[in-house]
Amino acid sequence: xxxxxxxxxxxxxPEGAIASLNCTYSDRGSQSFFWYRQYSGKSPELIMFIYxxxxxxxxxxxxxxxxxxQYVSLLIRDSQPSDSATYLCAVIGWTGTYKYxxxxxxxxxxxx
Amino acid sequence: xxxITQSPRHKVTETGTPVTLRCHQTENHRYMYWYRQxxxxxxRLIHYSYGVKDTDKGExxxxxxVSRSKTEDFLLTLESATSSQTSVYFCAISESADEQxxxxxxxxxxxxx
Numbered sequence: 232x233x234x235x236x237x238x239x240x241x242x243x244x245p246e247g248a249i250a251s252l253n254c255t256y257s258d259r260g261s262q263s264f265f266w267y268r269q270y271s272g273k274s275p276e277l278i279m280f281i282y283x284x285x286x287x288x289x290x291x292x293x294x295x296x297x298x299x300x301q302y303v304s305l306l307i308r309d310s311q312p313s314d315s316a317t318y319l320c321a322v323i324g325w326t327g328t329y330k331y332x333x334x335x336x337x338x339x340x341x342x343x
Numbered sequence: 344x345x346x347i348t349q350s351p352r353h354k355v356t357e358t359g360t361p362v363t364l365r366c367h368q369t370e371n372h373r374y375m376y377w378y379r380q381x382x383x384x385x386x387r388l389i390h391y392s393y394g395v396k397d398t399d400k401g402e403x404x405x406x407x408x409v410s411r412s413k414t415e416d417f418l419l420t421l422e423s424a425t426s427s428q429t430s431v432y433f434c435a436i437s438e439s440a441d442e443q444x445x446x447x448x449x450x451x452x453x454x455x456x
Contacts, residue, residue, distance in 0.1 A: 263442040263444075265444050265445075275433070276447070277444050277445075280444050282442065319385070321444075323442065329441045331445055334385065335383075336385060
């Protein structure tokens, strides 16, 4: 089992729809969770972080964390073609030292 | 944007030659990281630093060495480059290891022929 798992996609949604991206993690002790957006040929860009159970909203983005079920989600409302990118989930776990663990990413395609 | 500069941005070299990539930060962050990103593998940690002269290995450290003589600079060296080290290399920085996010430089595209 991978430490952080994401569906590789592509996830295709029509423009204006809600895109839902999911990530599961294996370390129950993980406390910090991050979402990055990576456009093709570019570096990962932090878009959201969440530390507590529940929802955290920032503009069109909402991060959702459920520690009991060990998943974190990213919702993108009113999706735009410019949101088309790969979205990486990252989790900080502890293995005797803190470890920043990335998923392999979900490719999102927003269709105009 | 976090002040992170990677150099060079692109490099083509031959097998067996030494290569050094530089990461420079202006944020005074304690932690610095080197990753490589390859299709199908995602981001993989090569080495990281938790202070001047303090470094440790990541999951794919074989064939790579690092040095950090100043807070702002973290160097990645391929002593004798191989074609398997052709990749995109990213530097990242963070204020702490336990809860702060990492911020990435623009990357170096390295091709070894």
